[in-house]
Amino acid sequence: xxxxxxxxxxxxxxxxxxxxxxxxxxxxxxxxxxxxxxxxxxxxxxxxxxxxxxxxxxxxxxxxxxxxxxxxxxxxxxxxxxxxxxxxxxxxxxxxxxxxxxxxxxxxxxxxxxxxxxxxxxxxxxxxxxxxxxxxxxxxxxxxxxxxxxxxxxxxxxxxxxxxxxxxxxxxxxxxxxxxxxxxxxxxxxxxxxxxxxxxxxxxxxxxxxxxxxxxxxxxxxxxxxxxxxxxxxxxxxxxxxxxxxxxxxxxxxxxxxxxxxxxxxxxxxxxxxxxxxxxxxxxxxxxxxxxxxxxxxxxxxxxxxxxxxxxxxxxxxxxxxxxxxxxxxxxxxxxxxxxxxxxxx
Amino acid sequence: xxxxxxxxxxxxxxxxxxxxxxxxxxxxxxxxxxxxxxxxxxxxxxxxxxxxxxxxxxxxxxxxxxxxxxxxxxxxxxxxxxxxxxxxxxxxxxxxxxxxxxxxxxxxxxxxxxxxxxxxxxxxxxxxxxxxxxxxxxxxxxxxxxxxxxxxxxxxxxxxxxxxxxxxxxxxxxxxxxxxxxxxxxxxxxxxxxxxxxxxxxxxxxxxxxxxxxxxxxxxxxxxxxxxxxxxxxxxxxxxxxxxxxxxxxxxxxxxxxxxxx
Numbered sequence: 001x002x003x004x005x006x007x008x009x010x011x012x013x014x015x016x017x018x019x020x021x022x023x024x025x026x027x028x029x030x031x032x033x034x035x036x037x038x039x040x041x042x043x044x045x046x047x048x049x050x051x052x053x054x055x056x057x058x059x060x061x062x063x064x065x066x067x068x069x070x071x072x073x074x075x076x077x078x079x080x081x082x083x084x085x086x087x088x089x090x091x092x093x094x095x096x097x098x099x100x101x102x103x104x105x106x107x108x109x110x111x112x113x114x115x116x117x118x119x120x121x122x123x124x125x126x127x128x129x130x131x132x133x134x135x136x137x138x139x140x141x142x143x144x145x146x147x148x149x150x151x152x153x154x155x156x157x158x159x160x161x162x163x164x165x166x167x168x169x170x171x172x173x174x175x176x177x178x179x180x181x182x183x184x185x186x187x188x189x190x191x192x193x194x195x196x197x198x199x200x201x202x203x204x205x206x207x208x209x210x211x212x213x214x215x216x217x218x219x220x221x222x223x224x225x226x227x228x229x230x231x232x233x234x235x236x237x238x239x240x241x242x243x244x245x246x247x248x249x250x251x252x253x254x255x256x257x258x259x260x261x262x263x264x265x266x267x268x269x270x271x272x273x274x275x276x277x278x279x280x281x282x283x284x285x286x287x288x289x290x291x292x293x294x295x296x297x298x299x300x301x302x303x304x305x306x307x308x309x310x311x312x313x314x315x316x317x318x319x320x321x322x323x324x325x326x327x328x329x330x331x332x333x334x335x336x337x338x339x340x341x342x343x344x345x346x
Numbered sequence: 347x348x349x350x351x352x353x354x355x356x357x358x359x360x361x362x363x364x365x366x367x368x369x370x371x372x373x374x375x376x377x378x379x380x381x382x383x384x385x386x387x388x389x390x391x392x393x394x395x396x397x398x399x400x401x402x403x404x405x406x407x408x409x410x411x412x413x414x415x416x417x418x419x420x421x422x423x424x425x426x427x428x429x430x431x432x433x434x435x436x437x438x439x440x441x442x443x444x445x446x447x448x449x450x451x452x453x454x455x456x457x458x459x460x461x462x463x464x465x466x467x468x469x470x471x472x473x474x475x476x477x478x479x480x481x482x483x484x485x486x487x488x489x490x491x492x493x494x495x496x497x498x499x500x501x502x503x504x505x506x507x508x509x510x511x512x513x514x515x516x517x518x519x520x521x522x523x524x525x526x527x528x529x530x531x532x533x534x535x536x537x538x539x540x541x542x543x544x545x546x547x548x549x550x551x552x553x554x555x556x557x558x559x560x561x562x563x564x565x566x567x568x569x570x571x572x573x574x575x576x577x578x579x580x581x582x583x584x585x586x587x588x589x590x591x592x593x594x595x596x597x598x599x600x601x602x603x604x605x606x607x608x
Binding site: 198202212276 | 421
């Protein structure tokens with residue numbers, strides 16, 4: 001057929017590779033997402049930008065929790081503890097040891113990873129609800145440890161530690177808030193890409209297999225203890241980095257910023273965003289930053305009541321979180337296109 | 347040729363109860379062995395000893411010339427022992443594709459870092475697993491449901507997913523726990539030819555625990571019969587069928603009299 005000779009090669013090749021159009025769309029989506037993520041730095045005023053920085057930081061923390069709880073099925077009610085340890089590690093390294101903020105991140109990651117491994121190793125043998133209790137105990141204990149006199153030289157006791165927000169490097173014409181937002185987005189993007197790779201790999205499949213059917217997982221050659229411990233450590237590392245970023249963004253850490261509430265907030269964010277969803281964490285971050293404020297604006301004296309009502313509403317309307325809603329929309333869109341195309345693919 | 351699986355004098359006690367008492371048998375290379383017996387005969391217990399779920403109280407189990415008695419469960423797949431489960435134990439929320447790929451876990455070695463960074467060895471492993479996946483899905487008629495979560499599939503299809511998941515690791519021995527359970531007549535016929543086909547294509551041995559006598563007698567090169575934890579027969583299907591002890595255990599007038607009819 002003569003008409004088809006003029007058709008570009010990609011289009012001719014498309015039917016043979018049904019994934020191809022989606023792939024090229026995905027490559028377009030990457031720069032679009034980068035622009036979208038960067039845009040607020042230049043469009044939004046300082047306070048809103050700080051809130052958005054918090055959203056991104058919470059999203060990272062929730063992603064960390066989601067890896068261990070959503071993907072691996074180990075309930076942690078104490079991830080606020082890792083967030084706190086990451087934040088304090090960065091604050092202390094900056095305030096007492098004069099390290100630049102960016103150099104503290106790998107250290108905070110390593111400290112939280114080691115702590116997660118140390119907690120995870122014995123705790124995993126308990127499993128299920130007992131693990132939830134153990135991690136909860138950690139979340140209760142950590143703020144008190146941070147207040148303790150023996151550590152006051154570094155932690156500043158109840159006063160906490162003040163640090164200075166870093167200026168933009170290389171003489172970039174950006175305010176400290178703009179720079180902090182962009183820096184946080186860049187770190188978060190890297191973590192999300194790595195997490196996505198991991199969760200789609202042999203290791204990610206093993207995490208989910210262990211969650212769904214541990215006996216069969218073991219029969220497939222998965223070493224449950226090793227995989228669960230490493231998953232816990234990885235999860236603590238990611239949440240710890242989020243904590244470290246928060247210390248820099250807030251310019252201050254104190255024991256009361258990291259109460260048990262924080263752990264519960266992360267847990268709520270994970271469920272609202274979508275359990276076992278990577279990008280659901282972003283919605284989770286948006287929810288935990290903006291909905292309590294919204295509740296306070298509207299309900300005034302009893303924001304907790306409204307917040308609680310909104311949460312219950314979510315459970316009924318979006319039982320699989322924001323991510324589940326998006327998945328359903330995408331699936332029905334795909335079905336519609338598939339019927340319209342009437343492609344021979346089964 | 348040396349036997350692929352050699353079970354010798356295996357004993358399994360639970361408290362004071364001896365579920366399996368000094369049972370010995372072997373499974374040859376590229377052969378199909380049926381393990382039969384009335385309910386409570388100790389088949390599943392013996393099966394669990396071989397697959398590493400239980401550590402036997404006594405005796406030895408050797409696989410491919412290597413002792414595996416009490417080896418950790420997660421090592422079995424890497425040694426070349428694949429298995430399916432009695433009531434299907436799939437990864438419920440995962441797609442057919444991911445379930446089967448999870449079966450290839452023991453063939454890979456990429457860890458957290460290599461996988462997150464998509465380093466060359468991790469990508470190679472993934473490509474290799476994909477390459478093994480495709481023909482398996484085609485053979486087991488699963489290609490059209492590759493992206494469907496397994497929980498949404500009918501039981502018979504789920505059983506085929508389990509089979510694919512066990513085969514992708516390239517096992518030398520396949521342990522099947524009641525593969526005909528819950529299947530209808532036509533499906534059992536299909537299963538019989540599938541088992542013979544799998545043995546040819548993958549050059550593997552199969553140990554089959556099964557209630558469905560017709561299936562066992564049709565596909566097995568050899569049948570081992572248990573009753574009350576003891577081996578009562580071991581031979582070709584025709585020999586075992588003719589064995590008076592087996593007839594008694596299954597049908598027998600004797601059984602009535604001892605009051606142990608199932």
